[in-house]
Amino acid sequence: MSAPSLALPPVGAPLLSLRHVCKSYGEKRAVNDVSLEIPRGSIYGFLGPNGAGKTTTIRTIMNIILPDSGEVLLAGKPLDMALRDRIGYLPEERGLYRKMKCLDQLVYLARLKGVPRAVARTRAREWIARMGLSEYADRKVDALSKGMQQKIQFAATFICEPDLVILDEVFSGLDPLNIELLRGMIVEQRDRGTTILFSTHMLAEAERICDAICLIEGGEVILDGPLPRIRAEFPLHSVRVAWEGELSPPDDLPGVLHRELNEGSWRLTLAEGVEPLSLLPRLQAVGKLTLFSANRPSLNEIFLTAVLRRRQEVAA
Amino acid sequence: MSKVLTVISREYLERVRSKSFLIGTILGPALMSMFIVIPMLTAGHGAKDQRTIAVIDQAGDVRGPLAAILVEDGHKNLTLRPVEVGPGGLDAAVAGVKREILAGNVHSCLVVPPDFTRTGKVAFYNKSVSSLVVRDDMLKPALDRVMRERRFAGAAVPDSLFKYLSARTEWSSVAVTADGESKQDDAIPFAMAFVLIMIIYMMVLMYGNHTLTAVIEEKSSRMVEILLSSVSPGNLMLGKVLGIGLAGLTQFGIWALAFFLISQHGLTIGGTTLDVSFLTPTILVSFVMFFLLGFFLYATLYAGVGSMCNTIQDSQQFHMPLTMGLVIPMMMLSAVLREPNSTMATVLSLVPLFSPVLMFMRVCVETPPLWQILLSWGLMIVSIWLSARAAGKLFRVGILMYGQSPTWATIGRALRS
Numbered sequence: 001m002s003a004p005s006l007a008l009p010p011v012g013a014p015l016l017s018l019r020h021v022c023k024s025y026g027e028k029r030a031v032n033d034v035s036l037e038i039p040r041g042s043i044y045g046f047l048g049p050n051g052a053g054k055t056t057t058i059r060t061i062m063n064i065i066l067p068d069s070g071e072v073l074l075a076g077k078p079l080d081m082a083l084r085d086r087i088g089y090l091p092e093e094r095g096l097y098r099k100m101k102c103l104d105q106l107v108y109l110a111r112l113k114g115v116p117r118a119v120a121r122t123r124a125r126e127w128i129a130r131m132g133l134s135e136y137a138d139r140k141v142d143a144l145s146k147g148m149q150q151k152i153q154f155a156a157t158f159i160c161e162p163d164l165v166i167l168d169e170v171f172s173g174l175d176p177l178n179i180e181l182l183r184g185m186i187v188e189q190r191d192r193g194t195t196i197l198f199s200t201h202m203l204a205e206a207e208r209i210c211d212a213i214c215l216i217e218g219g220e221v222i223l224d225g226p227l228p229r230i231r232a233e234f235p236l237h238s239v240r241v242a243w244e245g246e247l248s249p250p251d252d253l254p255g256v257l258h259r260e261l262n263e264g265s266w267r268l269t270l271a272e273g274v275e276p277l278s279l280l281p282r283l284q285a286v287g288k289l290t291l292f293s294a295n296r297p298s299l300n301e302i303f304l305t306a307v308l309r310r311r312q313e314v315a316a
Numbered sequence: 317m318s319k320v321l322t323v324i325s326r327e328y329l330e331r332v333r334s335k336s337f338l339i340g341t342i343l344g345p346a347l348m349s350m351f352i353v354i355p356m357l358t359a360g361h362g363a364k365d366q367r368t369i370a371v372i373d374q375a376g377d378v379r380g381p382l383a384a385i386l387v388e389d390g391h392k393n394l395t396l397r398p399v400e401v402g403p404g405g406l407d408a409a410v411a412g413v414k415r416e417i418l419a420g421n422v423h424s425c426l427v428v429p430p431d432f433t434r435t436g437k438v439a440f441y442n443k444s445v446s447s448l449v450v451r452d453d454m455l456k457p458a459l460d461r462v463m464r465e466r467r468f469a470g471a472a473v474p475d476s477l478f479k480y481l482s483a484r485t486e487w488s489s490v491a492v493t494a495d496g497e498s499k500q501d502d503a504i505p506f507a508m509a510f511v512l513i514m515i516i517y518m519m520v521l522m523y524g525n526h527t528l529t530a531v532i533e534e535k536s537s538r539m540v541e542i543l544l545s546s547v548s549p550g551n552l553m554l555g556k557v558l559g560i561g562l563a564g565l566t567q568f569g570i571w572a573l574a575f576f577l578i579s580q581h582g583l584t585i586g587g588t589t590l591d592v593s594f595l596t597p598t599i600l601v602s603f604v605m606f607f608l609l610g611f612f613l614y615a616t617l618y619a620g621v622g623s624m625c626n627t628i629q630d631s632q633q634f635h636m637p638l639t640m641g642l643v644i645p646m647m648m649l650s651a652v653l654r655e656p657n658s659t660m661a662t663v664l665s666l667v668p669l670f671s672p673v674l675m676f677m678r679v680c681v682e683t684p685p686l687w688q689i690l691l692s693w694g695l696m697i698v699s700i701w702l703s704a705r706a707a708g709k710l711f712r713v714g715i716l717m718y719g720q721s722p723t724w725a726t727i728g729r730a731l732r733s
Contacts, residue, residue, distance in 0.1 A: 062541070062545045063544075064544050064545070081548055084546070085546065089542065091541040091545075093538045094541075095537040096537065096539065097330075097533075097539060098537060099330070099334075100330070108322070108326050111319075111322045112319055112322055112543065112546035112547055114318075
C-alpha cells in the first residue's frame with residue numbers, strides 16, 4: 001500500500017481545518033469550541049501555557065482521543081486513518097523502542113506510514129546521515145544520548161515526507177546547537193512546501209520561527225492569524241529602560257502592567273492606550289538613563305495582553 | 317492490512333532474534349524432558365537409600381527367607397539386621413531398638429512373634445513417614461509371601477503346586493484406536509500427555525505474558541502515541557498478538573522438529589524407549605489448535621490488562637486472576653484423568669479458559685466425542701473475539717492513562733463506555 005495521494009490546496013490556503021472541536025474530561029473542558037485554519041506551507045505556532053489544551057487538541061487531530069464534538073479536515077476531507085499517513089507527528093511524550101537499532105526503528109516507523117521498504121531504508125540512511133549519526137545507524141537506541149534519541153525521533157517524523165507535520169515541544173531538552181540544527185531543518189522543510197504545526201509553551205522560540213500563530217488559553221483560542229497582522233493589532237506598548245548604577249523603576253508607575261529585568265535592562269509592558277513617552281519624566285527622575293526605547297511587542301507581551309483582555313471580557 | 321503485517325513482522329523478528337528466545341529454545345526442552353526422564357528413572361525403583369531394618373525374629377526362621385525374597389523383588393537397599401532377645405526379655409530388646417531408631421542407627425524394626433505363621437501378625441516400629449513406603453510396598457508383599465510359603469509347607473502342599481497356586485497374572489495392555497489397535501505401555505503415553513499439557517500450559521503462560529509486557533512496553537517507552545498516528549489501536553493490538561503468537565509457534569516448531577529427528581534414531585532413557593506412536597494425528601492437530609486458541613485467548617486478555625497499566629507492577633493485581641485460569645485446570649488434572657468422561661470433567665473442559673489444558677487432557681487420555689472438541693474450539697473462538705474487542709476498548713482508554721494506576725473500577729468503566 002502506498003500513501004494516498006492528496007490533492008493539496010495552493011500555498012497559503014487552509015490545509016488543516018478544525019471546526020468547533022470540543023473535548024471534556026469529566027467536568028473539565030480541556031478544549032472548548034476550537035476552530036482553526038492552518039495555511040499550507042507555513043510554520044503555524046500553536047501556543048499557550050502549560051495545560052492550555054494544546055496537547056489535547058493535537059491528540060484530537062491525530063485521533064488518539066476522540067473529540068466530543070466538532071470535526072477535523074485535511075485539505076477539505078475528514079481526517080481518516082489513510083489521510084493520517086500524510087501527517088508526521090512528534091508527540092510531547094516521545095519515545096523509541098530502546099532495544100531496536102536506529103536504522104530499523106526509522107524503517108519501521110516509515111513502513112507504518114505506508115512507505116515501501118526499499119524507499120524507507122534509503123531515506124532512513126539519509127536522515128541518519130543528516131543528523132550526523134551515521135556511526136550509530138546499527139546501534140540500539142539504548143546506546144544513544146538523550147539528545148541523539150531526540151534527533152532520531154525528529155527524523156522519524158519527517159521520513160514519510162508528510163504534507164503536514166505536528167511538532168509538540170520539539171526543542172525541549174535539546175542544547176542550543178541542536179536546537180539551531182533542527183530549527184534550520186524545520187525552515188527548510190517549510191520552504192519545500194511542508195506545513196508545520198509548531199506547538200510550544202516557549203513563546204520566544206515560536207516568535208523566531210513562526211509565520212502564523214494561534215494562542216490558546218483555558219481550552220479556547222484567544223488569538224489567531226499571521227504574525228505580522230497580530231503585531232499590527234498590538235501597537236507599541238513596551239519600553240526598555242536602563243539606568244546608570246543598575247537602578248530599578250519605581251513601583252507605582254501608572255499604566256505599567258508588567259516589568260521584568262532582562263540582561264541588565266528593564267522591560268515595562270504598558271496597558272493599552274498608554275503613550276510610552278508619557279513615562280519618560282518619571283523614569284528620568286529615578287537617575288541617569290542609559291537606555292530608553294519603545295519596542296515592538298514580543299509574543300509574550302501580546303499573549304499577556306490578549307489573556308488580560310479575554311479575562312476582562314469574560315468578567316464583563 | 318499491510319500495516320498489520322508490518323507490526324507482525326517487527327514483533328516476530330524482535331522476539332525471534334532476542335537472546336532470551338535462543339536460551340528459551342535450548343532450555344525449554346531440557347526442563348520439559350525432566351518431566352519424562354525423572355519419572356522414568358525413578359518409576360518402579362523406589363527409594364534407593366540404604367536402609368537397615370532391625371528384625372526381632374521370635375519365630376526363628378523368618379528373617380532368612382524374607383531377606384531372600386526382598387533381594388528377588390529388587391529391594392537390595394534393605395538390610396535386615398537380626399536382634400536377639402536377651403535376658404531382659406522382648407520388652408528390653410524392643411526398647412533397645414527404639415533407642416537406635418531415634419538415634420538414626422536403624423531405619424525401623426520388625427518384630428515377628430513365635431506364632432507368626434498361624435496368626436500372620438507382626439509389629440512394626442518406625443519414625444518417619446517414608447517408612448510407610450518401606451512397610452507397604454517392600455516388606456509387606458515379601459512377608460505375605462513368607463507367610464504363605466510357611467502355611468503351604470505346613471499343609472504339605474507340593475512345591476510345584478505351590479508355585480502354580482501363587483503365580484501372578486500377566487497383562488498385556490492394548491489401546492483401541494480408529495486406525496486399528498496398537499500395543500502400548502501405559503506409563504509413556506501418560507508422561508507424554510503430561511509433557512504436551514505442560515508445553516501448552518507454559519507456552520500460553522509465557523507468551524501471554526510476553527503480550528502483556530509488549531503492550532506495557534509501548535506505553536512505558538512512550539511509543540504508543542507515535543504508533544497510533546499511523547495504525548489504529550485494533551490493528552496494533554492484532555499485529556502484536558499475531559507476531560508474538562508466531563514467535564511461540566516458531567519455538568514450538570523447532571522443538572517439534574528436534575524431537576522428530578531424535579525420535580527417528582530412537583530415544584532411549586533409563587532403558588525405556590520412547591514410543592512416539594502415541595502422537596496420533598488427532599492428538600497433534602488438537603495440540604496445535606489448543607495451543608493457538610489458548611494463546612490467543614490469554615494473549616488478548618493479557619493485552620487488555622496491559623493497556624490499562626503503565627508498569628509491570630501495576631499489572632500484578634490483574635495478572636494473578638488471569639494466571640489462575642491456567643493454574644486451576646492444572647490442579648484438576650488428576651480428577652479429570654480418573655474420570656475423563658464424567659459430567660464434571662465435560663463441563664469444566666468446555667470452559668474456554670480451562671479448555672486448553674482440560675479438553676486437551678481428555679483428548680490425550682480418552683478421546684471425547686468430536687462435538688465436544690469442536691464445541692470447546694467454538695467457545696474459545698467466541699471468547700477470543702469478545703476479549704479482543706474488550707482489549708481494543710481498554711487499549712483506547714488506557715493508552716493515555718499515564719501516571720495513574722488502574723483499578724478494577726476504571727477497567728469496568730472503560731468496558732462500559
